[in-house]
Amino acid sequence: MPVQPELALRELAIGRTLPDHQRMDAATLDWIAENPPPAADLPQLAADDIPVLVPDPAWFTRPEQAEGLHGISHCARTSVLAFLLARVHDIDGPHTAALCTAAALHDCRRHDDRTDPEHGRRGADWFTEHAEDVLAVLGQNIPAALREEAATAIAAHNLPYDAFSPAQHTAYQRAPHLTDLLKAADCLDRYRLPLKRWWPDLTHLRVTVPDWLLPFAHGMVIHSERARLHGAGQRDALTHAVTILTR
Structure with missing residues (x-):
């Protein structure tokens, strides 16, 4: 009996049968490419100025997660x-380093590609x-103080603001910009998801996102x-993606 081809991620999403561990496929990526956000003029950017932080696969809960929709590629983007x-x-240099580190790690302890509310x-x-x-x-x-702020951002990145515990709210108030910016960056990479209703909704954010970052994120x-x-x-x-988008 011939082996049945696997369904594309988009088909599984439409059929509400997404598995616990999800990976990109060519058909889903083609659909994403065919549905770009509005174009916008890109500012002058230099690829060499943009750090590429790639988390180690061993930091993830299991190999399926490292290679999945919330894995290495997502965290690095x-x-x-x-x-x-x-x-x-x-944002100054030290806070930017703390923010980028938090972003590179924010989903590394997920158990699966579903909601998993405790992963932050x-x-x-x-x-x-x-x-x-x-x-x-x-x-x-x-430095140690900024490591604590990075951890605060990681812990809160997946929670609505009104779902913060009293302790999280107090910690957030000490460095709100790290959490706000991590939430925004995480939101911008939602173009990898196989349904438009899951794509970036900037109304949930507390920071301004320039128009050009939407097509940039989609292109990434x-x-x-x-x-x-x-x-x-x-x-x-x-690195290939960053180089193409900053030409």
């Missing part, structure tokens, strides 16, 4: 988007425990995921 948002909002808290705890090793791998130098998904499907490694795929 979110870090790039966080860096660009930090520039837009004039687990990620924050994991970062706090492994900060020295993580920062060494990513090449980031972040297309170019990096296309490169991955053609066999490129994680870092090469992301």
Whole structure:
């Protein structure tokens, strides 16, 4: 009996049969590419100025998660988007490093690609425990106080603002910009998801997102995921995307 072809992620989403662990496929990526956000003029950007922080696969809960929709590619793209948002909002170097590190790790302790409401808290705890090793791998130098702020952002990134616990609200007030910008960067990478109703909704954010970042974020998904499907490694795929979009 011939083997039945696997359904594309988009078909599974339409049929409400998405599995716990989800990976990009060519058909879904083609559909994403055919539905870009409105075009906008890109400011002058230099690829060499944009740090590419790629998390280690071992930091994820299981191999399926590292390669899935909330895995290495998503976290690395979110870090790039966080860096660009930090520039837009004039965030200083140390806070930008803390933000980009938080972005590179924010989904690493997910159990699956569903809602998993506790993954932010687990990620924050994991970062706090492994900060020295993580920062060494990513090449980031972040003082202790900013590590705590990064952990706060990771813990809260997936929660609506009105769902913060009293302790989270107090921690958020000490450094609201890190959480706000991480939420915005995470939101911008939602173009990887297989239904438009899951794509970026800027009304949930507390920071301004320039028009040009929407097509940039969409292009990051297309170019990096296309490169991955053609066999490129994680870092090469992301660097390829950044280079194309900053020409």
